[in-house]
Amino acid sequence: MNPFDLTGKTALVTGASRGIGLAMADSLATAGADIIAVSATLDLHGSAVQKAVESHGRSFTGYRVDFADPDAVTSFGAELIQSGSPIDILINNAGTIERAPAAQHSADSFSRVVQINLTSQFLLTQLIGRAMLARGNGRIIFTASLLSFQGGINVPGYTASKSAIAGLIRALANEWTASGVTVNGIAPGYIATDNTADLRADLGRRQAILDRIPAARWGEPEDLGGAAVFLSSDAARYISGAILPVDGGWLGR
Template sequence: MTAFDLTGRLAVVTGARRGIGRAMARALAGAGADVIGVSARLEGSGSEVERDVRAAGREFEAIRTDLADPEAVRALGADLAGRARPVDILVNNAGTIRRSPAAEHPDEDWEEVLQVNLGAPFALTRAIGAGMVARGRGRIIFTASLLSFQGGITVPGYTAAKHGVAGLTKALANEWAPHGVNVNALAPGYVATDNTRALRDDPARRTAILDRIPAGRWGRPDDLAGATVFLASDAAAYVHGVVLPVDGGWLGR
């Protein structure tokens, strides 16, 4: 067994149906963890992420939950916190984005983005993290963003939420590190997912972004795999309150 071995641990990954969440679930299973995948449209059986996890020889459970619904999120937290097998690793990855100029940004877009990207992760972490604190161990990983550090353009709700995620990561780490619970975040760079499709489809924005990335390419979901396993593992035992960029060098430019 190595410090990166997750054998016997149970991981919950939100937004696991596709993109970064699917890659995270696959990586955790490859390191030995069983996985509960959560998504608003996750198939009950036969999903791609389920096939990934089972191909690694691990168990998989699908839970369909709309993270834009606060009551559904609270119910999910109560369910997972009340089970006989405790959650060892919680990956708050699910997110959504709405693009429009700030002066025209609809209230409903603001509210949905804040709920999915910040409200739901906090509620789920509060429910599951309480058990981790009581047991004296656990790993919580948030998905932050480059917009946890920067302002972005035409995404005021997303930027506010992702700044909130960075702050929440540090606040929870301050409280829970003494109890053996590691709270950290990953900040993906410009990864080729549905959330960045509008940027990749805009020739001017696409060129401007690629010109600034030292690695010279858009990220891939699997680029988050190693960092996810690291933060979930005993190798990160003394890592608390960190927002770790995985961005091809964007922030260092």
């Protein structure tokens, strides 16, 4: 058997309308998984992620859920569980970033980022994870960050949330791995997405970042797809509590 084959699996991918989430959904579908895509802004008919998934002959279901609203996230998770369709793979990729110096960073901005990036991720994982534990099998993957390891600049809420995600990965892995549910993370490096548009527009910052990346280029969303497939597959069945950097060598510099 091909240990990377995901045929017959269903993957729930949050933040799937564009960027990293779209690329992960596309790669999982290429490996054989059917996709449930979720985003606050998802076009429910004819979205880019739907076209990508269906081009591989896989089934697609889309939902629009605002991860800034914990009640909406809880209701969505409960709806999925009640549908009776098992989720084999959960990709917690939904996220946001707000930039301002720490001394001027508003409490509302901080709270909103933490809600989307951390609290809602936990609420959804708790609901989906219970069903995985009952079945004795599942793969949970969080999108962490380089700022799960570093401090960053002008993004205190984002850094706090992504540092907490690293701890949550380890905490859940400690409790759930023995029951057949692995919990891991992927830490993207500097990827050319909407979240890094401001950095790439600042010519000085863009060049300073590029100079430190051993791969000598910014990453593309597609660079995350292989890691998502690997951690979702039986090839990674004995990996849990880990965070895999996909950063062009940044953390080793």
